[in-house]
Amino acid sequence: MILDTILVVDDEKKNLNAIRRIFSGPEYKLYFASSGEEAMEKVEIHSPSLVIMDVMMPGMDGIEACSRIKVKNENIMVLMLSGKSGIEDRMKGYAVLADDYIGKPYxxxxxxxxxxxxxxxxxxxxxxxxxxxxxxxxxxxxTGELIARERQALTGKMVQGIVHNLRGPLAVAASHAQLLSLLVDEYQSASDPAPPVNMDFITEVKTRNNKILDAIGKGSELIDTLVFQGGANPREKRRPLNLNELIQKEARFLRSEIIMHHGVELKLDLAHELPLVNGRYTDFSQVFYNLVKNACEAMAGSEKKKLTISSRHSASEIILSFSDTGPGIDPELKAMIFDPFFSTKSGADKTGSGSGLGLFICARLMSEYKAFISVRNLDPAGCEFSIQIPLQDSKEKDDLLKP
Incomplete structure (x- = not known):
């Protein structure tokens, strides 16, 4: 059984004994103090549920003691006891957040x-x-479970995009390989069993072979990205990241979708020698994807479609900006866009089927780095999302640069 703890504060011993007799039952645990100063010490030690406080005491009176108790822990209940029970006296008690007031004799x-x-x-x-x-x-x-499911869904979409992008280079490789086979067959079936070396033919073979190698290289690069994205571990350890390189890599990964699917012109404006950030690649990759996806969808109905991704830094922070030429964001909605399940897309204008967690996930992932995401409308049209990422102190920055 958990007992209700009561601290009784009065400078007269007879009053303390009277209350001791009234609350002598086993359901109460009583502590006593004979001054406001002692009451503060007992509150710190015992953290009572209720304080029965005499008002008129030498030194720290009950009004001041009540005020200090409420500052320390406003949940502690305080019942004021006083021979002065007029309305003005009671109001003084209520002014310091006393919960009730009873006059003497009671x-x-x-x-x-x-x-x-x-x-x-x-x-x-x-x-x-x-x-x-x-x-x-x-x-x-x-919320964590929803974010995990959303991350899986996004990874699935990225995998689909990679598979789609793989078909082009692999088809080119296949067609050139077939043509090379035909040329070789033609060479081998020539009427002259030992024809002279045909330099044009050899040059053509080398050219076709180089194109095959180039196409295969592009396919390999996309496969590496697929493996990396598909194998992302939510508990991946932090490591030094060059965000410029991450942006360039992710931009290459998404470029065909951005240009071909959305018809958007992509421009990168990256600072020289960006400081390293100690973070998880998958965190920043997902934020990049979400912000780029939002920008492209926002420009769906715009005549001019241009997305500019920039980076800059100072001694204390890195700032990444994503600027589009869409219609901007309704000022009345700005305060809600980072709320979970909120979406500015509705009805016939809805261009995506997301759950409304995209920007919420961005804010949550960046909060681990004490980063702040802000948004502003551009003049005459467009919107810019900026991520302000604080840099570690100089010692940590130096450590990041060590091999």
């Missing part, structure tokens, strides 16, 4: 009733706080 039954009410309120508040804490943990857990 009726023991009324005191017991008030104490039990305040203890029930304290326990109800504590139970509600515990429920809120458990609810927050549950929400965080469920």
């Amino acid at each position: 009726d023991p039954d009324e005191l017991i009733a008030k104490v039990n009410i305040l203890l029930r309120l304290f326990n109800a508040k504590k139970e509600l706080a515990d429920m809120n804490e458990n609810l927050e943990i549950t929400v965080q857990k469920r």
